[in-house]
Amino acid sequence: MSKFIPNTLSIAGVDPSGGAGVLADIKAMSAVGAYGTGVITALTAQSTQGVMGIYPIDLAFIKQQIDVLFDDVRIDAVKIGMLGQEPVIYTVVDCLSRRQPQHVVVDPVMVAKSGDHLLEKAATAAMREAMMPLATIITPNLPEAGVLLDMRPAETIKEMYGVAEKLRRLLSDQDERWVFLKGGHLPGSECTDLLYNGDQMIEMPAHRIQTKNTHGTGCTLSAALAGLLPQTENTPQAAKIAKEYLYKAIARSGDLAVGSGHGPVNHFHHWWKPTNA
16 A cells, blocks of 8 residues: 655745745655645745845735645645735635645744744734634744743743643634644753643653754744644654654754855755765
């Protein structure tokens, strides 16, 4: 019997450097054994050194991209990335509410690694009130969680517990709705993530890798999750594999030589062996 290959969709912006956005999502989805498709919400003039410009896509064309794709392709999981503006959020929410994919991974992209804002402040309420209830799992980092909850970012694992509980209240009351709260902004040599569904609180610790090649880590994790959820028995298993995949992609990022700023992770570390290996 042939292996099940899920069809996954990234709805996000384009980073021409390939480290983040739809291009990174397709790499991550492919690396974990899924077939990746993409709907573009914005174009950016971007490199490893920052975002120099953003060009939004017409709302009607975003809707057309989604509808044409769903009319033809069975989509097993969707990953939501950069939406940028309030009208885009509502357009995507309307489309997905009609299509009802089984898995919706929401990465609330608000600020790029360079510090550039990717979500207008006016759109935060729409992200919180319209998009979050549609999600089956959300993957905010600590600053993003702070913005969503209108509070300062957590600074300890103990504070992260309270944040995860508050974030879970933004999601639907249905079972199997999860918060994947990323702890990469915590101080110290450890970066612990939390996985919480209103009942189970699972700590996922990891040792911090000292590297500046962290561009697109959030995109990569959420895209890997979207690729893995249809292939695994449950969300904790998918989250564990996705985190391990990202950890190795960061660890092997030094194999690449892309740009002079925050470089990308190595999405294909499993296949691209170092020449001295």
